[in-house]
Amino acid sequence: xxxxxxxxxxxxxxxxxxxxxxxxxxxxxxxxxxxxxxxxxxxxxxxxxxxxxxxxxxxxxxxxxxxxxxxxxxxxxxxxxxxxxxxxxxxxxxxxxxxxxxxxxxxxxxxxxxxxxxxxxxxxxxxxxxxxxxxxxxxxxxxxxxxxxxxxxxxxxxxxxxxxxxxxxxxxxxxxxxxxxxxxxxxxxxxxxxxxxxxxxxxxxxxxxxxxxxxxxxxxxxxxxxxxxxxxxxxxxxxxxxxxxxxxxxxxxxxxxxxxxxxxxxxxxxxxxxxxxxxxxxxxxxxxxxxxxxxxxxxxxxxxxxxxxxxxxxxxxxxxxxxxxxxxxxxxxxxxxxxxxxxxxxxxxxxxxxxxxxxxxxxxxxxxxxxxxxxxxxxxxxxxxxxxxxxxxxxxxxxxxxxxxxxxxxxxxxxxxxxxxxxxxxxxxxxxxxxxxxxxxxxxxxxxxxxxxxxxxxxxxxxxxxxxxxxxxxxxxxxxxxxxxx
Ligand code: SAH
Ligand code: SF4
Ligand code: F3S
Numbered sequence: 001x002x003x004x005x006x007x008x009x010x011x012x013x014x015x016x017x018x019x020x021x022x023x024x025x026x027x028x029x030x031x032x033x034x035x036x037x038x039x040x041x042x043x044x045x046x047x048x049x050x051x052x053x054x055x056x057x058x059x060x061x062x063x064x065x066x067x068x069x070x071x072x073x074x075x076x077x078x079x080x081x082x083x084x085x086x087x088x089x090x091x092x093x094x095x096x097x098x099x100x101x102x103x104x105x106x107x108x109x110x111x112x113x114x115x116x117x118x119x120x121x122x123x124x125x126x127x128x129x130x131x132x133x134x135x136x137x138x139x140x141x142x143x144x145x146x147x148x149x150x151x152x153x154x155x156x157x158x159x160x161x162x163x164x165x166x167x168x169x170x171x172x173x174x175x176x177x178x179x180x181x182x183x184x185x186x187x188x189x190x191x192x193x194x195x196x197x198x199x200x201x202x203x204x205x206x207x208x209x210x211x212x213x214x215x216x217x218x219x220x221x222x223x224x225x226x227x228x229x230x231x232x233x234x235x236x237x238x239x240x241x242x243x244x245x246x247x248x249x250x251x252x253x254x255x256x257x258x259x260x261x262x263x264x265x266x267x268x269x270x271x272x273x274x275x276x277x278x279x280x281x282x283x284x285x286x287x288x289x290x291x292x293x294x295x296x297x298x299x300x301x302x303x304x305x306x307x308x309x310x311x312x313x314x315x316x317x318x319x320x321x322x323x324x325x326x327x328x329x330x331x332x333x334x335x336x337x338x339x340x341x342x343x344x345x346x347x348x349x350x351x352x353x354x355x356x357x358x359x360x361x362x363x364x365x366x367x368x369x370x371x372x373x374x375x376x377x378x379x380x381x382x383x384x385x386x387x388x389x390x391x392x393x394x395x396x397x398x399x400x401x402x403x404x405x406x407x408x409x410x411x412x413x414x415x416x417x418x419x420x421x422x423x424x425x426x427x428x429x430x431x432x433x434x435x436x437x438x439x440x441x442x443x444x445x446x447x448x449x450x451x452x453x454x455x456x457x458x459x460x461x462x463x464x465x466x467x468x469x470x471x472x473x474x475x476x477x478x479x480x481x482x483x484x485x486x
């Protein structure tokens with residue numbers, strides 16, 4: 001672990017640039033951070049936002065109002081890249097109207113050499129580029145950008161560093177992601193993540209626990225432990241520790257009421273972890289367990305290290321020990337050599353497991369991965385046919401699963417005021433499903449009991465009730481009971 005030495009001096013340099021901006025424009029520079037991709041990037045963006053705030057920027061939501069735009073990019077599938085290029089085109093026109101607009105790019109896309117070459121050649125208006133390994137140097141890079149006329153570009157090929165104690169601006173007051181490890185060593189043959197995020201490194205348990213304690217003191221009650229494969233946590237530590245052991249310690253932290261984690265690789269999911277989940281009052285009844293494909297031949301070519309039978313046996317063990325667990329997954333259609341008969345194997349697993357939700361992706365060829373060099377790429381028409389068939393089954397089973405809870409009373413964490421209807425709030429259940437119901441917006445961040453009146457496939461509408469299941473509306477004649485606002 002290293003500390004952020006020199007950070008204060010770098011933030012000081014940024015502040016000088018910010019002061020100069022204020023003198024020229026009469027207000028602090030407005031910064032907009034746009035995040036693409038996964039929870040890892042979302043957490044990185046909170047750190048980047050923390051540095052922007054610490055150096056005197058104001059944070060805004062949209063590019064239109066911004067003086068500084070930072071795209072934290074993802075490259076897991078080509079459409080993620082295309083979205084960034086599309087938005088860069090818009091920024092180029094914006095910059096013509098507002099020449100002092102600064103544009104920065106970071107994240108996974110920047111770890112690809114061909115992307116950086118393309119930006120340097122065709123997107124020369126970009127002011128700063130950096131990668132995933134040196135985000136902790138953002139303050140220095142930002143200061144360099146303000147002091148320079150040309151493009152500042154610094155990408156590291158890899159790192160074994162873990163940097164602690166960066167300033168963080170959390171998106172939510174009541175919940176937070178917590179990195180427990182970085183990188184990935186699995187090299188699934190289709191996946192670019194190990195190339196852009198580097199080798200697996202676990203944070204020291206004491207640093208993780210200290211961070212969660214501080215979050216709890218700051219009002220956070222739900223945490224999401226983050227890693228590309230949390231089940232292999234701790235293997236590279238000086239004093240190795242399992243993920244299940246880490247969870248036991250996290251469970252002890254007062255004030256933390258819900259614990260989530262992602263992602264679990266099926267090959268490393270231990271019986272010890274299942275037991276810890278079963279016995280825990282805090283670990284949510286939800287497990288994201290990516291299957292990717294159901295055909296053994298394809299799983300082998302994907303280098304996933306498990307078979308269909310092993311995966312199904314694991315799910316059986318999970319359901320036996322934790323009957324109310326919700327299982328979700330990721331599926332890929334169109335991996336090189338995959339036939340419609342192979343997709344039927346995936347469909348068979350979906351029917352047997354009865355996933356509560358599944359993210360279904362079309363295979364995207366990523367340069368540099370072993371699968372990209374495979375000759376038997378699948379024609380688009382076949383991919384589409386398999387994808388549509390799989391999606392229909394995924395939606396059907398998810399709907400069936402969701403319907404099972406209709407009429408039940410469950411605890412929800414109120415997350416936000418509903419975007420469509422401000423009289424409603426949106427709550428998240430332990431199983432990760434959402435429920436919309438009438439409630440006072442002051443309940444955001446609180447736990448309430450809700451009866452799930454109506455299931456709409458992927459979400460519910462409901463009513464707040466008291467802890468005995470009585471409707472608050474009819475019994476009290478008002479929607480909010482003061483006990484919940486304390
Ligand atoms: N570490 C996580 C996944 C991170 S990427 C895990 O192993 O579970 C998130 C998802 O993107 C993957 O689960 C996979 O389904 C999908 N994905 C990754 N590479 C892909 C590619 N080349 N084409 C299509 N989907 C891909
Ligand atoms: Fe990619 Fe596989 Fe690592 Fe997940 S486990 S990030 S799919 S290589
Ligand atoms: Fe994308 Fe990088 Fe996450 S490639 S999925 S943002 S680790």
